[in-house]
Amino acid sequence: MPATKLYPPGSDLTDAYAVRTAVFVNEQGFSAEIEIDDTDPSAYHIVMFDGAKPVATGRVFPENSDKQTYHIGRVAVLKKYRGRGIGIKLMAKLEECAKSLGGTRTVLGSQMQAKQFYEKLGYAAFGGQYMDEHCPHINMGKNL
Numbered sequence: 001m002p003a004t005k006l007y008p009p010g011s012d013l014t015d016a017y018a019v020r021t022a023v024f025v026n027e028q029g030f031s032a033e034i035e036i037d038d039t040d041p042s043a044y045h046i047v048m049f050d051g052a053k054p055v056a057t058g059r060v061f062p063e064n065s066d067k068q069t070y071h072i073g074r075v076a077v078l079k080k081y082r083g084r085g086i087g088i089k090l091m092a093k094l095e096e097c098a099k100s101l102g103g104t105r106t107v108l109g110s111q112m113q114a115k116q117f118y119e120k121l122g123y124a125a126f127g128g129q130y131m132d133e134h135c136p137h138i139n140m141g142k143n144l
Contacts, residue, residue, distance in 0.1 A: 002055060002086060004093055007045040015047045015054035016040075016074075023076035030133055039073075044101075046093045048086060055081045058094045063107055070098035072108040091121055099144050106144060112136040 007013060017036060024030040043061035047054050058075040072094045077087050098106050110118050112129065115138060119125075123140040130137055 002048040002050050002081075002089075004046060004048050004089075006093075006097065007047065009042045009044065011045065013040055013045055015049075016045045016057040016059070019047070019054050019057040019076050019078060020074055022078055024074075027079060028135070030135070034133065035074075043073075044097050046090060046097065048090055048093075050081065056086050056090045058090050060094045060098050060101075060106070062101075062103075067102055069105045069107060070101065070103040072098070072106050075108070087117065088121065091118075095142075095144060104144055105141060107139060107141040109137045110140050112138060115140070 005015075007016065020035055021032065024035050025032045039061060040059070043059040045057060045059045048056040056077040058072060060070050060072050063069040063071045072091070075087070075090065075094070077090065095106055108118065108123070109132065110123070110125075112135075115125065118140050121142070123142045125138045125140050127139045
């Protein structure tokens with residue numbers, strides 16, 4: 001299993017940004033200006049490494065002021081590392097982080113192409129499909 005590092009709010013996010021830029025901007029065509037946002041400095045980030053190379057990342061932050069529901073987002077695994085169970089391990093770490101902060105539920109906005117991945121992890125869709133930039137998404141949630 002790749003090494004995992006937790007980055008608390010206010011950390012240097014160079015490693016997380018490297019993975020997100022490779023996946024969301026270079027591979028999927030999302031806008032670089034939107035990919036890095038105002039939520040990043042206050043979120044907890046997890047990065048997984050192959051040696052010194054960051055290969056997967058995701059972030060988690062409170063969905064609202066009650067701090068029981070946490071939002072998981074910006075989940076990305078470099079293309080070369082997909083299909084090895086890294087995404088499953090990353091999601092487990094993000095859920096663990098939410099739980100350690102007092103979370104009882106996690107929510108996320110899934111790309112439609114990843115919906116089945118999250119369903120296998122116990123997430124259920126709610127609400128209708130929506131567009132985020134050029135990509136169809138759906139909201140999903142899971143009780144921890």
